[in-house]
Amino acid sequence: MKESFSKQLKNLFLMSLMIFCTSAIFAQKGIINGTVTDANGDPIIGANVYIEGTTQGTVSDIDGKFSLPDITAGSVQLSVSFIGYLTETQTITVDDGVSVEANFMLIEDLQQLSEVVVIGYGVQKKSDLTGAVASVSSEDLNKVPSQDISQALQGRAAGVYVMGNTGAPGANTDIQIRGTTSINRTTPLWIIDGVPADPKSVNQADVESIEILKDASAGAIYGSNAANGVILVTTKKGKAGKNQIDFNAYYGVQQVYNYVDIADGPQFGRVFTEYEALQGIEDFYFPNPDTLPTFDYQKKITQTAPMQSYDLSVSGGNENSTYFIGFGFMKQEGVVKRTSYDRMSFRANSEHKGNKWLTVGENFSFTRQKFVGFHEWQYFNEYEGPILPSVTFHNFVPVYVNPDGSPATEKNDTTNWSGDPLSNTVNPVGRVDLKNQESQTYLANATAYLKIHPIKGLDYETRLSGGFKYTDDVEFTPVYFLTPTILNSDSRIYRAASQNKNWLWQHILSYNTTLFEDHNILAMVGYEAGWGRYETMNAERMNLINETPEMWYFDASTNTEAVSQFPNGYANESSSYSYFGRLNYDFRGIALAQFNVRKDFSSKFGPKNRSGVFPSFSLGYKFSEHLPDNPIFNFGKVRYGWGKVGNNAIDDYAYYATIGTAPVFMYAFDNGTSPIVGAAPDKLANPQIGWEAVVTSNLGIDIGMFNNRLFLTADYFVRRNDGMLMEKQAPWYYGYVVRDPAQEGGVANPIMNIGELKNSGIEVSASWKDNIGKFGYGINVNFTYVKTEAVDLPDTLKEGGTKGVGGTLTQTMTGQPIGEYYGYQTDGLFTMDDIERDANGDPVLTPRGTYIVVNQPYIINEEGETEYAQPRAQPGDFRFVDANGDGMVNLDDYVPIGNPNPKYLLGVTIDLEYGWFDLSMFWQGAFGHKICNTQKYYLYNFDGQYNVAPDYVDNHYRHEILDGEGNVLFPANYNATYPRLDPSNANENFTRFSDFYMENGSYLRLKNLQIGMTLPKEWTTVAGIERLRIYFSATNLITFTKYSGFDPEIGSNKDPNSTDQREAILVRGLDKGVYPPSRLFSAGINLTF
C-alpha cells in the first residue's frame, strides 16, 4: 500500500512534470556520476549528458567527468552525445540518496551523419540536409602541401573543378562549381566565418572545415551573389579545457619533371640545311650541322626550388572564454628562375560568454603576400612570357656573347644576351633576367559579433565586419637590347597601389521549436547591409638617373615629356542591403523541408532593376526510417531542391552614360607633343541592366550501408542561366562602337540580359571506412560529369587567337557547347597517288615544275576550268576536309575540332593506417577534353625562325633532294606522318587552324602521396608532447597523359575578382607554353603540445 502510494505519487509527479515543465522539489533523489571517454580512453570534454524524456542534463568537464544530482529514484535512460560520435544510451537504476556510477565510452561515428555542417547563416545536421552541400575537412585539406586553400580543394568534392591559372608560385586559382554558369563570371562566393572575404586571407592550417553550397536551394540565401556556388570556410576556435599548442612545418624541393621535346643543335642544323636546299641555296649556313652545340634553354630558365611552410597555433580556454591564435609563414621559390611567392599570416579568434544569455566574440586575420616574377597575363601571351621562347629559341645559340661576338659564360651588361643569327626571336634567359616585378598584398579582416539568447529557442546574432586590402606593385624595366625590335631604350619604373575597403553589418534572428512533439521548426530571418570601395592609382616614369634599385622611384626620373608618364587613378564604390529568411521544417526527422528567400537591393543594378528576389526550397525524405533495423542498409534519403540565384557580374556604374577622357579623345593641335585632353560620352548605357538569373534543380540521394561504413551520395542537376549579361551589338551608325572598342575610348556595346546557358550533370561520391584489427583503411571517390550548352546567344562568340594561325580559335554558338574549338579537319597527306599522270603514267607537271594534285574536291568555274579546293597542294601536304562538300576548302569548312572543358572529373583518396604508420594517396584526374597546343605551330611549321620538334625532323614527307653534283643530300621519305617542308607555305599546312593542333587532354595524376609515422603517446608524453608525427610527402609524383606539352593542366588568365572573365571562360585549354609542372618532395612534422 505504501509502495503503491509512492508509485502513485511518482506518477503524479511525472504528470505534473509533463504538464508544467517545472522541476519537482518534493521527491527523494539520487546522484549519477560518471566519465565520458573516447575509444582511446581520452576524456571527451563538453559531451551532452541527459536523461531521456526530461530536461535534466549536464555537460562533461575537462576530465570528461559529469555529475547529475537530484535524480528521482527509479530506472532512467541516460544518454550521452557528442558531435562526431554515436550517441550512447544506458539504463541506470537510481536509488534515493545513493550515487550511481555510469561511464560512457563513445564510438566515433564513421560517417558522421550527426555531424553538423555550416550552411548559409546557420548550421544544420548533415543527415538533415536537403540541398547539395559538400563538406571538406581540414584533415583532408592539409594532406597536400599547397599555397592556398582554394588550390587545396582540387579533387576534394564532386562537382568542384579547381585549377591553378598557372603553375607559378602564388598563381590565382580558378574554381568552377558545376560547370560554367555564365560567360561573364564563374568565381564562387567565398564566405569566411560568415562574411564575404578573399580566400587568400585564410591560412590553410587555420581552417576547421569548408562547405561548398553547390545548388541554388542551398545558395539562394546569398541571393544575387550565389550563382556560381558558395564556399563557406570556418576557421578554428579554441576548445574549452586544456590549452593546446600545434606546430606544423614542412620543407621540400620542387623539380621540373617534364620538358617539351625539341630538336638538338645537329637535328636543327640538318633540317635548316634541308630548308635551304629546297630553296635552291647551295652555300649552306651550317657547313657542318653535326658539330652544332646544344644549349638547353628549358633548363637554363628553370631551377630546383625550395618550398617551406611553418604554422604555429595556440588555442584553448574555459567554459566562459575560448581563444585560437595562429601564425603561419610559407615561402615558395618558383621552378622558373626569378619567380617566387611568400605569405605570412596571423589569426586570432576568440569567444566569451558574458552571462547565460550573452556571448561576444571576434575573428581577426592579417595576411601579407609577396609575388615576384611575371604578371599572370604574361604567361598567356606569346610575346611576353618566358616559357614559350625557352622551347622555340634556337638552342645552338649560346646564352651570352662577348662584344666581339664570341660566346660568354655570364651576363655582364644588358646587351650581351645572344641574339639569334637566324631570326628576330627573344633570348629566353634575357627575358627572365630582365624581369623585375614584385607585388605585395596586405589583407586585414575583422569581425566582432554578439549573440543573445533571451528565451528558449530564440537566438539573436549581430555581426559587424570590416575588411581592408592593400596592393602594391613595382616593376622596373632596364634599358636592354635583345633583338632589333625587342629592345628598350628608356629605363622605366612603374608603381601601382590599390586598396579595397568594405564593411558589412548583419542581423540574424532565429527561433527553434517543436510543435506537437513531431513537428520541428527552425525559422531564421536576417538583414544585412554592406558597402565596398576600390581605389587604385599607378604611374610610370622613364629615364632614371641610373638603374640601381635605389633609383626605382619617380623622383629619379629625368624625363619630363612623355605622355605615357601621366598617372592614372580611379575608384569604384558599391553598396547593397538585403533581407533574407529561412524556414526549416521536419516531421520526426523523417520528412524534411526547407524554404529560403532573399531580397537584394544593390547599387550595381540599374535604377529600373534595383532589387531582386531569390527564392528556393528543398525537400528531403529519409525513407530508411521505414526499414527495419538491419546491418546492411542503414540510411537512405532522397532530396529535391529548386532555387533561383543571381550572378551580378556587372561592373559598378554599368548603367551610367559616362564621359570618357581616353587618349583617343586627345588631339595635338599645332603638332604639340603633349596633345590636349578631350572628353566625350563614351557609352551607350542600358539603364535596364540587372543580375543574371540562374535557376537550378537538383535531385539527390544519400545512402549509408554496412553500419554506415559505406556512404554514397549522388546528385543530378540542371542549371539554367536566363538573362545572361551579354553585349548587344549596336549598329555602327550610332557612332559608339568601332572595331576595337576597348582601345577606342572604352566604348563598348551596350550590355543586356539576353543570353541563355544551361549546365547539367551528375555527381557521385562514395566513401568506405573500416578497420581490420590494427589496420585501418578508407577510400573516398568522387566523380563528376558536367555538360554546358549555350541555349541561346544573340551572336556567335568568337574568341582567342594565336600567333601564326589565322582567325579566331573558339566559337560559342546557340545550341552548342561553350568554348568549342573550330578549324579544319585534316585527312592525312596527299601522296604521289593523288597526282595527275599522263598516258605513260608519268607525272604531269605545271610550267613551274609542280605536280597537279587531282584527287581532291574541285569546282568548274565560269570559264569552264577546273578549280581545285587546295590549288597549290603538293604531295606531302595536308588534305583539308571539304566538310560542306561544296568543292572548295574555305572558312565555311570549319568544324568543331575539340572542346577544352573536361567532361569527367575524378578524385580518389586512399588512407591506410597501421599502428604507428599512415599512408595516404590522392589521385585526381580530368577526362574527355582537348587541348589546343599552339607550341606545335613553332615546332612544326618550319620556316627557320624557331626550333623544331624532333618528331618532325624524323618523320616529315620528303622527295629526294640532290646537290649540284647529283649526290643525295636528303633521301625521300614518302611514308611520313607530318607534311613536307615547304618554304613557300603554299598549302598553309600549319598556318590554317586545324585538328592538327588539338590533342587529348585527359590525365590521371597521383597528386599526392604521403607516408607518416606517429610516435606512440607513451613515449612522447615523457617529453611533454601530446602528439608527434613526421611524414614524407611527394606531390605530382605520377601523371598519366598522352599530352605532348609541358602539362595537361592548362589554366586560363582568369582574375577571380574580375567581372569580365569572358575570354578566359571561352578560351580554355589554350597552351602557349604553360609554366613547367614541378614535383615537390617534402618532409614535415606535426607536433601537438
Add this chain to the structure above:
Amino acid sequence: MKKFSVKYISLIAILIFLLSCSEDFLERKPIAQDTEESYYDDFSSLNTTATAAYGMLCSRDIYDIFYLFAHGGVGSDDVECGGENTGDWPEIQNVDRMIYGHADEYIFNTYAYFYKGIRIANDFIFKAIELYGEDPNEYPANIKSDLQQRMAEMKFLRALWHFMLTQTYGGVSIAIEKADPAALVPARNTIKEVYEVIELDLKDAIPYLKEKSQLGSGEVGRASKGAARALLAKVLLYESSYAENYGQDDNKFGAVEQRYDEALQYAEEVISSGEYELVGINGERYDSWRDSTSYGGYNGNGVGGYRWIFTLDGDNSLEGVWEIQNVIDLAGWTESRGSYWTTYTTIRYMFDTLGNSTIAGGWSFNLPTSYLIDAFGNNDSRESGLNSTPVESRLDPRFQTSIGEPGDTLKMYTISQGDRWYEMDFVNLPTNTISRKYECSPYEFWRKKTNDNEGPMNLRQIRYADVILMAAEAAIKSGNTTAALDYVNMVRTRARNSGNTGYPQDLTTISFEDIVHERRLELAMEGHRFFDLVRWGLADDFISGISLDVYPGFTVQFEVGKHEFFPIPLTEIQLSGGALQQYPAWQ
C-alpha cells in the same frame, strides 16, 4: 531585473533589425568620371568634346591606312598592295584584285569610325544648342566668338565625315539627329541628299571659321575658312562629275547637278585668299633633315619645294589646306596621336654595311605600279588626248618623291651602325618600287623614341596643289580654258622648280585629259586616284585589264555598277533589320 534586460535587449535588436536603408544608400555615382547628364555646363566642357571630335581623326589606322590606302589607293591602277608577301593583309590584297566581299569588315570599318566622328561632333552641336540656343548671334558675349568658331568647326568635321562616307560607300544614312539606340537605323539617303546636308553645314560654318593665318599658336590644325571652302569645292566637283558621268541615278546619286561654276568659285576663293602657296614655286630650296643630294636637289642648297612638303619639316606649311595633326606622343599603338602611314609605307628592309639585309624599316605597303611610272613619262598608253610629250619618267622631279627604286637610300640611325644612308632592299617587292611620300627614317623618328611605330608626319588631306587642280578642272568644265591652263601650269612650274631636270614643261594648250593626268602625277600615292577615277567614270577604262606584278597572270576586272562604291559592312546591314539595303550589285 533579468527579465527586464532580456526584453530590453530584444527590443533593441528588433529595432535595429527593422532599420532599413534608404534608397540614397544605393545611389553610387561614378567616381573620377562625369556622366552625360551633368558634365556639360559651360563652354570649356563643350570645348573638350570638340577636341574629342578632332581626336577621332587620329583613330588607329583609319584615316591613313583604311581610307587613303585601302579605299582611295590600292583599288586604282597606280598602287599595288605590297607588304611582306601575298598573304600579308589578304583583305587589302583582295581590294587590289577587286575580289573583295561585303563580309571583309576589317577593312570596311571606316564606316564605324566616320560615324563615331559624326556622333561626337553631334554631341557638341546638340549640347551647345541645349545650353546656348540655336542662334549664334545670341551666344553669351564672353564666349561668343569662340563658341561660334567651335560650332563652325564641328559642322566642318561633320560635313567632312559625311563626305568621306559618300566617297567610300555612296549614299549613306545621314546622321544629324541625336542618336537614339532604341530607334532603327534609317535607310540610306542618296548622295545628293547627303551632299545637301554637307553643303548646308559648310555654308553655315564658313562665315565663323578663321582664316589659316589667323589661327594662333595652339590652334593650328583647327578647321579654317580655307579648309571649308576647299572641301565645299571638292564636294561640288564630285557632284558635278557624278551628274556628268552617272546622270541622276535615283538609287545612288539622286538629283545631282553639274555645278562646276560653283565649284570653281569656292576653289578660287581659296586661291584668292592669299593664305596658301605652292611651296617652292619660285624655285626656293628648303633645309631639311633629308640629304639634299639624294632627291635631285642642288648640293648643299636644301631640297626643292615638292620634296620638302613630304618631310616632317613640311608639316603645316603654306601648302597645307587641311592636315591631320600627327605627333609622337608615346601613348602606344592604339592610343597614339601619330599616324601609321609612315610605318606601313616605308621600305621593309635595308642593307647594312656588309651588304646584308638586316636593317628593319617599315612594312612596304603601298607600292607604285609600272603604269604610274609610265604615266610620269607621259607614256601610259591608256591615256589619250594629252598635250605633253613622251619623256623619260624619272626626269619629272616629282618622280623621286613619289617612287623609290633599287639603289635608293634612306637616312636613318641604328644602334649598331649609327647615323648614315642605308640602301633599300627590294626583296619580296614584286614591283621593285616603294612609295616615298610619307617615309620617315624609321630609327630617327620612331624606333629611337618609341617601340610603337607611331609616325609624326601630318596626313596632308587637302593640299593647295589639289585645290588648284580642282579649280583647273572646274574651269575647263565651265568653259574657261585659259584659267584651266594657267592653273595646271602653276602646278607644273612648281614641280619643275623642285628639281634640276627641267621637266615637266608648261603646257600650251589644255584638255580635260591633261588635268586627269596632272592630278595623277601631282597627287600620286596620296590616296586620291581611285575616288577620282570613279567620279570621272574612268574606273573601268583604267582599272579593268591591268595586271599585278604580285599575281602574275591575274587580270583585274572592275565591274561597272558595283565597284564604284564599297559595300556597307555586312553586320551593319544585318543589324539594321532591313532598313539598310546593299546596292543591287552587292546583294
